[in-house]
Amino acid sequence: MTKFDPEKFDNKYEHYFEEIEQAYSDAYQQLHGGCDSEILRAIDRKVLSESEPLYEGNGKFHVRLPDDIDERAQPLPGDEESFNAVLDEFTTRIEHELHNLFVFEFEE
Structure with missing residues (x-):
């Protein structure tokens, strides 16, 4: 696990690229x-x-x-309901x- 700094997430690809890549990969594998x-x-x-992953606060x-997204979805396989459910x-x-x-x- 990596200690998180919200200010560094503004430059997420410089500071947290590996973690972001890992999160996307883990979600895919699941x-x-x-x-x-x-x-x-x-x-x-x-x-x-x-x-674009964004940090909203409080973890x-x-x-x-x-x-x-509608244009990107047009040529993709599956019907709209299946596509939206997986997405x-x-x-x-x-x-x-x-x-x-x-x-x-x-901070509390």
Whole structure:
């Protein structure tokens, strides 16, 4: 686990690149075999590759998706409902994994 500094997260790719990459990979592995692998792989490559992990405070993260997600989803496999279900679960797991990879110290 890595000690987290919110100020360093402004330059996340300089300070926390490995942790971010690990969170995305762990989330992918958790879903692999549990959902349509073609949809999962397409979301990983076409949507989440352009996403932005954001720190919201109090140990919570959010994955901001690209603005053109509808355009990106058009050529992807699966129906809209399946696509959205996998995307939602994938982003939720990434956010959870980011939280788990860092040690947080909160002021009370």
